[in-house]
Amino acid sequence: MARSQLDIAATALVAVLACGAAAGGAHGGPAMIVLGFALFAAPGYLLGQLLAGPRVSGPERVAVMTGLALAVPVLGGIVLYAAGVPLHRPAWFGLLAGTTLASDAVLFLRRRAREPDSAVGPEPAAPPRRVPFWPAAAFAVAVLLAGGGVALARIGVAAQPRTGFTQMWLSLRHDGQRLDLGVGNDQGSTTSYRLVLLRAGHVIATWNLTLADGQTWQGSVPSAGAPAVVADLYRLPDTTHPYRHVATGSRS
Numbered sequence: 431m432a433r434s435q436l437d438i439a440a441t442a443l444v445a446v447l448a449c450g451a452a453a454g455g456a457h458g459g460p461a462m463i464v465l466g467f468a469l470f471a472a473p474g475y476l477l478g479q480l481l482a483g484p485r486v487s488g489p490e491r492v493a494v495m496t497g498l499a500l501a502v503p504v505l506g507g508i509v510l511y512a513a514g515v516p517l518h519r520p521a522w523f524g525l526l527a528g529t530t531l532a533s534d535a536v537l538f539l540r541r542r543a544r545e546p547d548s549a550v551g552p553e554p555a556a557p558p559r560r561v562p563f564w565p566a567a568a569f570a571v572a573v574l575l576a577g578g579g580v581a582l583a584r585i586g587v588a589a590q591p592r593t594g595f596t597q598m599w600l601s602l603r604h605d606g607q608r609l610d611l612g613v614g615n616d617q618g619s620t621t622s623y624r625l626v627l628l629r630a631g632h633v634i635a636t637w638n639l640t641l642a643d644g645q646t647w648q649g650s651v652p653s654a655g656a657p658a659v660v661a662d663l664y665r666l667p668d669t670t671h672p673y674r675h676v677a678t679g680s681r682s
Contacts (some may be wrong), residue, residue: 435538437479437588441472442534445527457674474499476533480540494575502529594618598674600661602653609678611661612648614643622666623673629659633661638666 450464478495506515506525515521596618601610615621620642627635639647653659663674 435466435541437475438460438534438538438541441476441530444468444472445530445534446539449523449527452519459549461536469502469523471499471529473502473526473529473533476530476537479537480533502526538676540554571616596621596623596663596665596674597659598663598676600676600678602678603650607653608650609653610648612646613639613641613663614644614646617643619643626662626665628658628662 444465448462448469451462451465466570467490474495474497474537475647476496478491481498482491482494489508503522504525506529510517510521510525593614596617597614599610599612600609602611611627613623613625623639625637625639626633635651637647637649641647658678660677663670664671666672
């Protein structure tokens with residue numbers, strides 16, 4: 431493979447490896463982080479090679495590639511949203527990898543078209559070429575910007591204040607024979623509750639629950655044909671003031 435095509439091979443390999451790792455269920459780790467940063471930067475680098483003319487100076491080329499690296503996910507995300515594609519992890523990997531591979535193909539064909547025809551005769555041996563400084567620098571800057579953007583986003587998410595809450599529901603099934611009830615803990619830590627079910631003001635069932643953060647408890651009881659059923663949820667150790675209160679068919 432000609433030395434001039436090494437960047438194409440490298441970016442194509444990044445796209446394939448990143449998508450393969452994501453499809454295999456990889457969600458973290460240093461290798462996945464590096465692949466993600468490289469995949470974020472690769473479209474900007476390749477599009478910069480395609481769009482920036484040979485007269486564009488080094489600093490300007492870096493700026494063009496950096497802007498394109500940031501523009502691809504922004505504009506691509508708008509297109510995906512307009513097309514009704516959920517903006518989940520596979521969609522982002524597909525967008526970046528697809529743009530990378532398509533740009534690789536176009537850039538490869540352009541470079542092949544510019545190569546001298548071998549039928550004319552052997553070309554004189556060219557001196558060994560080093561990796562061009564400015565394209566390499568542009569790719570490195572794009573990777574650093576991608577890494578900085580992801581790190582800043584993660585720090586911002588972690589710094590957001592989170593107010594814990596508990597969800598409780600009580601509903602009558604369509605057949606009218608049973609009542610479904612449940613409690614969901616999103617307090618941010620393990621929490622203990624006491625759930626009291628009342629019919630006509632009389633306690634008919636009591637549950638003591640200890641739920642981990644994100645855990646949900648569900649149960650059901652016979653309706654006995656009585657519509658006036660309410661549930662009180664106490665957040666222990668307070669057993670005096672209901673933390674949540676719902677009646678049949680409501681959700682709190």
